[in-house]
Amino acid sequence: MKHAEIAVIGGGPAGLMAALAAAEMGAKVTLVDRNSRLGGQLVKQTHKFFGSEKEYASIRGIDIGRILATEVHKNPNIETMLNSTVVAYYPDDGVLGIEVEEKKWVKMKAERIVVATGASEKYLLFENNDLPGIYGAGAVQTLMNEHGVVPGKNVLMVGAGNIGLIVSYQLMQAGVNVKAIIDAAPSIGGYWVHASKVARLGVPILTSYTVKAAYPNEMTGALERAVIWRVDDRWQPVPGTEKVFNVDVMCIAVGLSPLAELLWQAGCKMMYVPELGGHVPVRNDNMETTVSGIYVAGDVAGVEEASSAMMEGRLAGLSAAKSLGYDDGTYEEKKAEALKELENLRSGPVGGKIRKGLAQLAS
Amino acid sequence: MLATNGIPTAEELAPRIPPAERLKKGPVAIIECFQKIPCNPCSTACKTGAIEKFEDINDLPSVDLEKCTGCGLCISKCPGLAIFVVDETYSEMEAAVSLPFEFLPLPAEGEEVDVLDRSGKTVGRGKVIRVRNGKYEDRTPVVTVAVPKELSMVVRNIRVGGDRR
Numbered sequence: 001m002k003h004a005e006i007a008v009i010g011g012g013p014a015g016l017m018a019a020l021a022a023a024e025m026g027a028k029v030t031l032v033d034r035n036s037r038l039g040g041q042l043v044k045q046t047h048k049f050f051g052s053e054k055e056y057a058s059i060r061g062i063d064i065g066r067i068l069a070t071e072v073h074k075n076p077n078i079e080t081m082l083n084s085t086v087v088a089y090y091p092d093d094g095v096l097g098i099e100v101e102e103k104k105w106v107k108m109k110a111e112r113i114v115v116a117t118g119a120s121e122k123y124l125l126f127e128n129n130d131l132p133g134i135y136g137a138g139a140v141q142t143l144m145n146e147h148g149v150v151p152g153k154n155v156l157m158v159g160a161g162n163i164g165l166i167v168s169y170q171l172m173q174a175g176v177n178v179k180a181i182i183d184a185a186p187s188i189g190g191y192w193v194h195a196s197k198v199a200r201l202g203v204p205i206l207t208s209y210t211v212k213a214a215y216p217n218e219m220t221g222a223l224e225r226a227v228i229w230r231v232d233d234r235w236q237p238v239p240g241t242e243k244v245f246n247v248d249v250m251c252i253a254v255g256l257s258p259l260a261e262l263l264w265q266a267g268c269k270m271m272y273v274p275e276l277g278g279h280v281p282v283r284n285d286n287m288e289t290t291v292s293g294i295y296v297a298g299d300v301a302g303v304e305e306a307s308s309a310m311m312e313g314r315l316a317g318l319s320a321a322k323s324l325g326y327d328d329g330t331y332e333e334k335k336a337e338a339l340k341e342l343e344n345l346r347s348g349p350v351g352g353k354i355r356k357g358l359a360q361l362a363s
Numbered sequence: 364m365l366a367t368n369g370i371p372t373a374e375e376l377a378p379r380i381p382p383a384e385r386l387k388k389g390p391v392a393i394i395e396c397f398q399k400i401p402c403n404p405c406s407t408a409c410k411t412g413a414i415e416k417f418e419d420i421n422d423l424p425s426v427d428l429e430k431c432t433g434c435g436l437c438i439s440k441c442p443g444l445a446i447f448v449v450d451e452t453y454s455e456m457e458a459a460v461s462l463p464f465e466f467l468p469l470p471a472e473g474e475e476v477d478v479l480d481r482s483g484k485t486v487g488r489g490k491v492i493r494v495r496n497g498k499y500e501d502r503t504p505v506v507t508v509a510v511p512k513e514l515s516m517v518v519r520n521i522r523v524g525g526d527r528r
Contacts, residue, residue, distance in 0.1 A: 048442040048503070050402040052420055058404035058440045060502070173466060187366040192398045193443025195369025200520040202483025205368045307401065348399040348421025 004030035004079075006320050007096060007110035009086045009262065012040020013306045014298025014313035015116035016068040021317030021334075022114075023077035025326040029317075030110070031078055032098060034085040038072060039065030040118060041138070042306070044145040046173075047166055050191070051307035054341055061306065062145075089113075089265045094293070112293050112320040115263060116313060119256035119277060119299035124158060127213035133223030134214060137167045137253035150176050152249035156226045157181040159253030160205055162305075165194035167253060172201050179245050182209040184231050191350070208232075212242060214250060226250050256303045263300070266291050275357030276302030282361060285339065286319035287312055295320050302361075304354055311342045365397055370482050380516060381428050390433020390450035390459070394424045395519075396443060408440035435461050435495075439503035448507075449515050458515035459492055461507040469494055469504055470523045478510050479520040486517055 008019045011033035019031045037043065045061020056064045072078050081100065088097030096113070098106040121136040123129070135143075135151055137159070143149045155176055157168045160183035168178045181198065186208050188195045195205060209228045217224040230241035257278035263270065269282040269290040280302045281289045288295050297316040298309035315338040322331045346354050365371050381391050392413070394405065399421045406414045406424060413431035414424050435448045444463040453459035460478075470476050470491040478489040489508040496504035510518045 048440075048501075050400060050442045052401075052403050053407060057402060058408075058442055188369060191400050191443065192365045192369060193396060193400075193441075193445045195365065196371070196395065196481065197369075197444050199369035200479060200481050200483050202479070207367045305401075344420045345401045347419065348401055350398065350400050351421075 001095070002030075002106055002108040004028070004108055004110040005324060006030070006112045006114065006317075007032060007108060008114045008116060008317070009096075010040065010116035010118055010298070010300075011035070011038040011069075011072075011080075012116060012118050012298060012309070013042055013064070013068070014118075014309040014316075015040065015114065016072055017310045017313030018114045018116055018295075018297050018317035018320070019072055019078050020068065020075065021314040022321040022326075023075045025318060025321035025331070026328070027077065027321035027324055027326045029078045030081060030108070031072060032081045032084045032086055034083070036083055038069035038080065038082070042068075044141040045306070046145055046170060049306060051305075051345065052341075055307035055310050055345075057307070086262060089262050091265065091267050091291075111324060112295065114295045114297060114313075114316045114320055115300055116296070116298045116316070117259040117262065117300045119258050119303050121252070122255045122257055124211060124252050124254050126211040128215065129211075131214050131216050131223045132221065133248050134250045134252065137163050137251050140167055140249075140251050141170065144170060144174055150174050151251075152247075153177060154179055154245075154247045155249040155251055156228075156245045156247045157251050157253065158211055159183055159255070160185075160188045160190055160195065160207065161253060161255065162190035162194055164251075164253035165190040165198055167251060168198045168203060169194070169201070171251075172198070172203065176249075178203045179247055181205045182211075182228055183207050184210040184235065186233070209243070210237065211250070212237065223248055223250060256299060258300045258303060260300055263289065263294070263296065266294055268294060271361055273302070273357045273360050275353045276304075276361070280361060286335075287316035288319060288323075293323070302354065302357060305345070308342060308345050308354075311338050311345065314338045315342070371395065371397060376516075381426075385428045386449065386451040386515075389452050390435075390448050391428060391431050392426055392433060392435070392437055393447045393449055394426060394437075394441075395445045395447065396424055396441075399423060402442060404440045404442065405437045405446060408437045410434065410436060435505060436499075438463050438505045439495075439500040444503070447519060451512060451515055453509060456512060457509040458512045459507050459509050460489075460515060460518050461493075461505055462519060462521070463503050464506040464521060465503055466523070468523055469496065470506060470521065474523070476508065477522040478508060478514065478518040479522060480517050481519050483520065485522065486514060487511060489518065489521065491521075
């Protein structure tokens with residue numbers, strides 16, 4: 001049985017920051033990630049990030065991932081386990097079950113755990129939604145930005161949140177034609193600057209539209225045509241408003257939901273908060289869940305921007321280390337700083353939904 | 364309308380456009396940032412103090428038109444690619460518009476390109492005066508294009524090598 005002072009599960013923006021913060025306090029950290037390299041979703045984010053200098057604003061996600069991963073790798077307090085998927089938590093003795101390189105089964109007992117497992121993509125119900133050529137936005141980004149493969153020639157993007165807008169821009173950069181971006185909501189959910197970026201490339205954004213059906217090519221069986229229709233103010237489709245797009249790719253970007261399986265296994269109290277993407281763990285302002293010693297950070301704690309995920313990670317890492325007695329006298333100050341930064345990031349109009357969700361979670 | 368199609372209306376744009384007297388004096392930054400989002404690299408990038416420091420990171424940037432020299436150091440630092448520099452004194456008939464351009468191929472200096480408005484519609488032709496693509500720009504090249512003066516507040520994109528759509 002392996003032993004760890006602090007196990008951080010997930011090496012995305014939240015997990016990387018948690019590991020670095022805990023190590024900075026002097027704790028020994030084991031960072032576990034299922035991929036072959038650290039960074040989580042950062043490895044495919046080719047755009048420059050928002051936020052302030054504290055969250056590496058104006059630096060591309062791919063570069064932030066590299067910067068943080070390099071710091072982690074050279075930190076003597078952090079051990080990294082790659083190609084390692086935490087698939088189980090046994091609440092009776094607090095042991096983690098880890099599948100390593102798809103062949104070894106490793107058990108690990110950690111004194112503290114930071115769960116930073118991120119989120120998974122939501123999907124959309126419509127006729128033929130399983131045709132080849134219909135992708136989640138994450139898959140399109142992985143193909144294109146990690147492996148240099150374009151998904152097709154003509155794309156209908158479904159979802160005008162930040163992910164839908166950003167992936168549309170990246171598709172256009174790769175020479176793929178985005179025919180339109182549609183969203184069932186009456187207004188654009190993503191940042192307007194992202195919307196303006198694709199608008200001036202000539203990509204139309206159609207709000208109050210949803211997918212009616214997809215149709216395959218008779219020979220290949222792959223997507224050939226998509227039909228959309230308008231929804232009214234009660235989200236009901238309006239017959240007669242159909243539009244047809246000849247596309248070989250449909251990209252679904254309709255939101256994320258927290259990857260909280262480990263938290264369920266651990267018996268953490270969960271609450272359904274739509275504003276945060278689904279079931280999220282109840283926690284205190286140290287990011288500790290209702291199960292003592294288990295902390296959370298990033299999208300698993302509520303789907304939000306990477307900048308907030310980083311700050312939550314820092315907070316969780318600092319607090320987990322502190323609870324083990326690691327504090328050189330700077331803890332309170334560093335915690336207050338991270339809390340203040342989180343408050344700043346969430347204080348504006350675009351943070352309204354998150355604030356509402358967090359208030360519900362705290363009640 | 365920004366909220367429904369990403370294209371600002373004349374009313375939405377109006378507060379961001381400097382007065383004619385200022386435009387007559389030389390290049391100036393135009394920040395087409397209309398939504399309070401938590402983001403401040405424009406102000407940290409500004410060397411002349413023209414983009415005022417944010418009290419709240421969610422503030423909209425405001426440009427001190429007297430302090431702004433139109434140097435363009437903010438253009439490639441804006442993660443939203445929302446900053447442009449317009450110089451209406453470039454020549455008698457032309458204005459120079461500097462814009463962020465993250466597409467390949469990059470135009471060569473001296474090359475003629477299509478110039479596009481905020482909806483991606485081609486509105487004319489322009490001549491590329493300058494391409495800044497150094498370490499500072501960090502893969503967000505800044506292209507300066509000379510356009511007919513009446514298009515200085517219309518042109519916000521270019522297309523190199525004709526329409527491929």
